[in-house]
Amino acid sequence: MPVWCLTGANRGLGLEFVRQLSQSHDNILLACVRSTSSDLTDLNKVYEPNKANTHVLTCDTGDLSSIKNFATEAKKVLNGKKIDYLLNNAGINSKPEQTSLTIGPEDLDEQIRVNVLGPAKTVEYLMDESLLAPNARIMNMTSGLGSVTRSLQITPRKCATYSISKAGVNSLTAQQSGDLREKLGKECVVICMDPGWVKTRMGGEGAILEPEESIGGMLKCINGLKTEDNGKFYTYTGEEVPW
Numbered sequence: 001m002p003v004w005c006l007t008g009a010n011r012g013l014g015l016e017f018v019r020q021l022s023q024s025h026d027n028i029l030l031a032c033v034r035s036t037s038s039d040l041t042d043l044n045k046v047y048e049p050n051k052a053n054t055h056v057l058t059c060d061t062g063d064l065s066s067i068k069n070f071a072t073e074a075k076k077v078l079n080g081k082k083i084d085y086l087l088n089n090a091g092i093n094s095k096p097e098q099t100s101l102t103i104g105p106e107d108l109d110e111q112i113r114v115n116v117l118g119p120a121k122t123v124e125y126l127m128d129e130s131l132l133a134p135n136a137r138i139m140n141m142t143s144g145l146g147s148v149t150r151s152l153q154i155t156p157r158k159c160a161t162y163s164i165s166k167a168g169v170n171s172l173t174a175q176q177s178g179d180l181r182e183k184l185g186k187e188c189v190v191i192c193m194d195p196g197w198v199k200t201r202m203g204g205e206g207a208i209l210e211p212e213e214s215i216g217g218m219l220k221c222i223n224g225l226k227t228e229d230n231g232k233f234y235t236y237t238g239e240e241v242p243w
């Protein structure tokens with residue numbers, strides 16, 4: 001039974017990952033939320049078809065002690081099993097109006113902490129607990145705005161602090177794809193993915209894609225990953241994105 005673990009599971013794209021993954025009773029799911037005191041009504045509803053194999057855990061990706069506690073809890077829950085698929089989905093775009101000329105230092109710090117350090121430490125602490133399978137598939141959620149090549153084509157440029165943090169996610173992916181090969185072996189694969197512009201709270205007005213289509217495409221791509229795909233940047237359709 002494949003073990004899936006994802007952050008930011010209570011709404012938006014994370015919720016849709018849980019909905020689709022819960023359609024199969026073969027999947028074991030660690031659905032991580034920032035806090036279990038948040039409203040989890042939607043989450044509790046979507047995993048109902050696979051309730052017996054779903055575990056809701058706390059993982060605040062902006063708080064290192066929360067990520068550490070999550071790794072300890074995950075070890076207890078998995079009881080000898082390892083994670084086959086890790087989806088580092090949680091993310092924020094807290095100040096989309098900022099440009100490169102108006103960056104708020106604290107806003108940049110926060111987005112780097114949640115969007116970049118969060119997935120870095122999630123992988124590190126899960127490795128410390130030996131919880132990643134040797135052939136693990138790790139997906140870091142990025143954005144088309146994290147592509148420097150794409151950003152150069154957008155005028156006026158937008159979401160400066162967020163884009164910088166997602167370019168950081170891309171660079172983290174390249175680093176992890178080498179480091180995990182050394183520690184886990186030649187079968188593991190680390191990639192980053194752009195989900196497209198999707199109708200969620202973050203996607204906001206104007207978003208064009210339904211979560212179902214974005215996540216359906218992403219899961220197809222993730223399920224089809226081969227060892228030679230390590231360190232690549234894909235969009236939800238499975239096409240490669242320029243860095």
Ligand SMILES: NC(=O)c1ccc[n+]([C@@H]2O[C@H](COP(=O)([O-])OP(=O)(O)OC[C@H]3O[C@@H](n4cnc5c(N)ncnc54)[C@H](OP(=O)(O)O)[C@@H]3O)[C@@H](O)[C@H]2O)c1
Nearest residue numbers: 008012013034060061062090091143197198200201202203
């Ligand atoms: N929607 C798009 O068009 C789009 C495009 C490109 C990339 N993305 C990326 O896709 C991912 C999901 O985005 P979305 O559209 O689903 O956004 P969303 O609707 O705003 O949902 C964000 C999710 O991340 C969680 N989260 C935020 N900060 C967290 C933290 N510190 N610890 C743990 N969880 C945290 C939220 O939990 P709370 O409810 O507790 O806040 C929520 O579950 C993000 O990484 C985003 O950058 C989205």
